[in-house]
Amino acid sequence: MKTPTTAFNDASHSTPSNVWRLRTDAWEYLGFAAKQLSCALDVDLDRKGLRTEVGRQLGILESIEAYWAVPGEAHVRGLRREFENSGYAAALAMIEPVTRGFAHFAADLSESGQQATEHGYHSDDPQSSHSIVNDPRSRFEVLVIDDVSETVREEFIAEMRRQRRHTDEFVYDVNVVPSFEDAMVAVLLNPTIQACILRPGFTVPAAHTLGTDLRTFLDSHIAPDIGTYTPKRRILHLADKLKSLRPELDLYLVADVSIEELATLVERRFARLFRRQESMELHLSLLKGLSDRFETPFFDAVQQHSRKPAAVFHALPISRGGSVSSSRWITDMGEFYGMNLLHAETSATSGGLDSLLEPIGSIREAQELAARAFGARRSYFVTNGTSTANKIVHQSILAPGDVVLVDRNCHKSHHYALMLAGARVAYMEAYPLDEFSFYGAVSLKTIKSMLLDYRRAGRLDEVKMITLTNCTFDGIVYDVERVMEECLAIKPDLVFLWDEAWFAFARFHHIYRQRTAMAAATALTIKFKDPAYLARVRKQRATLFDTKTGQPVDDATWLATRLLPDPDIVRLRVYATQSTHKTLTALRQGSMIHIHDQDFAHHNGESFREAYMTHTSTSPNYQILASLDIGRRQAELEGYELVQRQAYLALSVAQAIGRHRLLKKYFHVLDTHELIPAQFRETTRPMPLRDGLSAMDEAWSTDEFVVDPSRLTLHIGQTGVDGDTFKHKYLMDLHGIQVNKTSRNTVLFMTNIGTSRSAVAYLIDVLVKLAEHFERKREDMGPRALQAHQRTVSGLVGTPPPMPDFSSFAQRFKNDDDTVDGDIRGAYFTSYKTSNCDYLMPNELAKRVAAGNEVVSAGFVTPYPPGFPVLVPGQVFTKEILDFMAALDTREIHGFDPNLGYRILNTAPDH
Structure with a gap:
């Protein structure tokens, strides 16, 4: 068996995002093969074929394991020798400890006795091979970058191993x-790498x-000219690249010469600099770096509180489990939830724990750790969901009369928040996907056009904020950095609120991260300090303003130009709200607000505090807060692994559907070409991740x-079943598969960091069974039934009435005819007098x-699905809106009474 010289050269395993699967499958197959080959009684065994496949799998592992310390490349070489010498029992003994470790995502592989010997452990080592196998401590890997001989390599590894102590928190x-x-x-x-040590000798x-x-x-x-860099410049370039891929990693620099000079150049890239002889300090720093990320101050505080004896003489009878453990009738509550949860129930007023409203201890520390993890300047915990987080941000920034540009398709919490704040709302239209009955996202051209409309009307100073959803429920993701950059070129002090309710996980993958609010804000901060960028701005501004009058040139030029803001006048004010519980580990309603606002301290600090007080309970759920704290720990330590896994698992479902004869007859996963019109794409791949990491990156x-590849919008029109029925009857009731969103002819499936390969396999199996069911049902139909079925299918596959645009606010709630904003608060509270309202059936x-009368909605009308407000208070009814509502086949419409009809505002309201 010849060792391959090319890593990842086989087309079947050329994508880094699925290396975890290739690695796991290769080890599992080798275990199977070793068992088969060791069975001498099986005369029908294709030994030649098995050996050939063993050679191929070993070749894969020799490429992959070079980047893992455990079990590592040397272990694979030893395994190859055993297979070549027919030592199948010995090979199996080398494989089984590895495959057992994969039950824990290969993050904590224990070392067998043979591995221990290869790694330098001996019988007189303080940690024997037996204790290593049974060591309960969490393990991680450290990557050293240095071009040294095998002897020097082993000496360094042995030296670092000698620093280990039984008292070390990690291994x-x-x-x-x-x-x-x-x-x-x-x-x-290799996601198990948690620290990197750079030494100047690397090539x-x-x-x-x-x-x-x-x-x-x-x-x-x-950099294409990296070969010409000096050693110092090359070190800094590598540090920057490693941090861009995995910002959570701790970087250390080990050098013998000019260490003092290097210290002036590293600019906080490295946690610490060392000379080569300082192995003990390096060892302790590696452990301390991981310990800092492992720290969960509030989760620890809650645990400690639950263990203390106490006598409760305040509210909360459930505290310490008092009202449960003494009950004859609700003991099953304690049995179901567990006493730890009840022992942790307490109040900030009882002492021992921090206050969410005035944090000075463990909650404050936990929020600071969250800010570090999510790349924010400040982070705040919210215990009643992103709906409340959105209300806090809007109220903290907006005053009555401020104009806000809003995606009309955003979550309903924004509409209610803007009404409460008294802002004047200017709705922007996302591009429609009429065929599937939902919207995409708001184009940059639409946003810029509206800002320029307000500038032309002389009202740009009234525009305070823009609110957008990133990513949308259906997985459409903005180029956040470009949107903010171009908007700030028109309105330098514009505030941004990015609703990232479904995107908290994105921070922890290098490709996803670039399109998050906090990462984009950081990137712009760096750009604005670059002299070369400022020179480009000066050159562009000369083309955008008339040299004689100083006034902006025509709007068409501004729309056609990729605008650059002036760093000398811009104020970068960015907020992101995230439903941590939706995509990371946290209890229901656990959310966060992340802030990158350079004017927060002197412009928004006090108003934010008051808004936070307004919407935050004085009795927050401490279990939710603790889950946010420990969920942050998980995201920092293993988020990268889990996020790339969830994206690949979704891709594997899409590929299975596309390849299966019956599945692709009834189901189709919508791709980028179907979800994003061509004018918004420069690349042409329908599923970029399918073509590799580089394709997705491009x-x-x-x-x-x-499109977020971890979301699958499954078109089900060919089944003849609408989305709502498919969700409830076929997925949830029959097979226990839970999904969140449907449209007229689609069902949205989302993988997350908790999705397993077995769950994906189950989903594919269920879809196959359903396809077989629909096929049998179709085969049993007579001619008339088949014609009726085909009409149903045509209705689901065809295009229904177009998704309605926002019509307009009624004249009495508008400011003028040149701009689109309206007084949603005024319209909302007008309806509080019953004499001002009436009901009309459709x-x-x-x-x-049809007669040309202006009929005005008195409230919000929100059908589920699609889940966006079709009407808001003060909005004018149109034929298009009524046609769309008539064509909807949905069981739930908020704001519409089937017995009374739509609530409308009278023409002459009673003031």
């Missing part, structure tokens, strides 16, 4: 790679020829909109609209 293993490129590949592929090219996907990705991210770096309403 780590060390792997050494020789080059810049190998370091980047290792950090991309640039990878030790092996890389596959096309990795090669393309590296070429687009490494799309996410260039296209105006992209047919009578349609007659009045």
